[in-house]
Amino acid sequence: MRIGLAGAGRIGARHAETLRALSPVDGFVVADPDGERARRLAEEYGGSVADSVDALFGERLDGLVVAAATDAHAELVTRAVRAGIPTFCEKPVAPDSFGTLQVVREVRAAGVPVQVGFQRRFDAGHVALRDAVAAGRLGRLHTVRSCTLDPAPPPAAYVRVSGGIFRDCAVHDIDAVRFVTGRQVVEVTATGANKGDEYFAACDDVDTCAAVLTFDDGTLALITETRYNGAGYDVRFEAFGAKDSLAAGLNTGTPLTPVDGGPAAATLGALPCQGFLERFGPAYEAELATFLRVAAGQAESPCPPEEALEAFYVAEACDRSRRERRAVRIEEVRK
Numbered sequence: 001m002r003i004g005l006a007g008a009g010r011i012g013a014r015h016a017e018t019l020r021a022l023s024p025v026d027g028f029v030v031a032d033p034d035g036e037r038a039r040r041l042a043e044e045y046g047g048s049v050a051d052s053v054d055a056l057f058g059e060r061l062d063g064l065v066v067a068a069a070t071d072a073h074a075e076l077v078t079r080a081v082r083a084g085i086p087t088f089c090e091k092p093v094a095p096d097s098f099g100t101l102q103v104v105r106e107v108r109a110a111g112v113p114v115q116v117g118f119q120r121r122f123d124a125g126h127v128a129l130r131d132a133v134a135a136g137r138l139g140r141l142h143t144v145r146s147c148t149l150d151p152a153p154p155p156a157a158y159v160r161v162s163g164g165i166f167r168d169c170a171v172h173d174i175d176a177v178r179f180v181t182g183r184q185v186v187e188v189t190a191t192g193a194n195k196g197d198e199y200f201a202a203c204d205d206v207d208t209c210a211a212v213l214t215f216d217d218g219t220l221a222l223i224t225e226t227r228y229n230g231a232g233y234d235v236r237f238e239a240f241g242a243k244d245s246l247a248a249g250l251n252t253g254t255p256l257t258p259v260d261g262g263p264a265a266a267t268l269g270a271l272p273c274q275g276f277l278e279r280f281g282p283a284y285e286a287e288l289a290t291f292l293r294v295a296a297g298q299a300e301s302p303c304p305p306e307e308a309l310e311a312f313y314v315a316e317a318c319d320r321s322r323r324e325r326r327a328v329r330i331e332e333v334r335k
Contacts, residue, residue, distance in 0.1 A: 001296065011067045012067035014277055016030065016047060022288065057085075081110035086112060086294060097312040115301045122283040129180045143221070144238065156202075164319055165225055165227070178314075190322045207227040252269075320332070
């Protein structure tokens with residue numbers, strides 16, 4: 001298989017490394033607005049370079065991986081499916097739910113598979129939790145908790161175009177709680193605070209937030225996010241039921257130190273994780289391996305754009321709830 005790679009930044013480089021190691025891939029060709037960056041990446045991982053996006057689409061591609069700047073995602077996905085090219089796209093598919101809906105319609109009309117990069121769906125812990133919930137191991141599920149705690153904030157230039165912490169960061173937790181529970185969110189109540197750099201407030205954003213999500217069966221989810229977690233990068237998921245409780249992401253890499261001793265104190269935080277590429281390395285590999293099967297017609301997309309749209313609706317409801325200081329029904333933002 002010959003795979004196109006649009007974008008040669010940090011996540012693009014990670015995908016290039018993965019593509020090089022996957023046996024179905026005969027080669028990949030990369031395009032990036034920064035031609036020199038594309039050349040360096042291609043040299044490092046054994047790919048070739050297209051001089052432009054137009055040139056990339058002129059190649060004979062069996063699939064396309066979109067890892068470009070966020071504002072280019074919708075156009076690239078739309079162009080790819082119109083050309084009949086199966087596509088993997090990093091989230092978000094578009095900057096807002098309206099744009100995502102337009103992409104969904106284009107993908108449906110083209111009948112070409114698209115997989116959105118919510119990598120937690122391929123994390124071993126999250127998959128094990130989903131399977132345990134589905135099998136009834138926890139009994140009646142009543143509460144789930146998911147967190148994303150970044151060790152340091154992104155630069156102001158990024159925050160200005162990110163869409164805010166709920167769309168940019170919490171959307172991963174939103175997708176994760178939907179994935180693990182298999183339920184639909186019907187209402188949210190969210191809040192946020194600024195206790196760090198002033199540029200968050202200047203961008204009408206917050207650096208720390210929390211939201212309670214209510215599912216259609218009454219299950220509650222609590223999601224929490226912060227841009228300031230000096231101990232390290234912390235992504236955990238906890239599920240509580242009437243019969244049992246389970247957690248994913250609680251291991252030696254969890255940047256969390258118990259203060260009351262006990263066996264867990266010897267392992268938790270021993271090797272604190274510092275970033276998402278480290279935390280989700282195997283998941284990034286698994287999702288691209290799955291995409292190659294999707295592109296080859298051997299599997300259905302495990303995360304089509306419709307799933308990204310549902311997560312975006314919840315994120316937008318959370319942002320509205322924070323701003324208006326009230327509970328928001330998902331139907332209020334659904335288009």
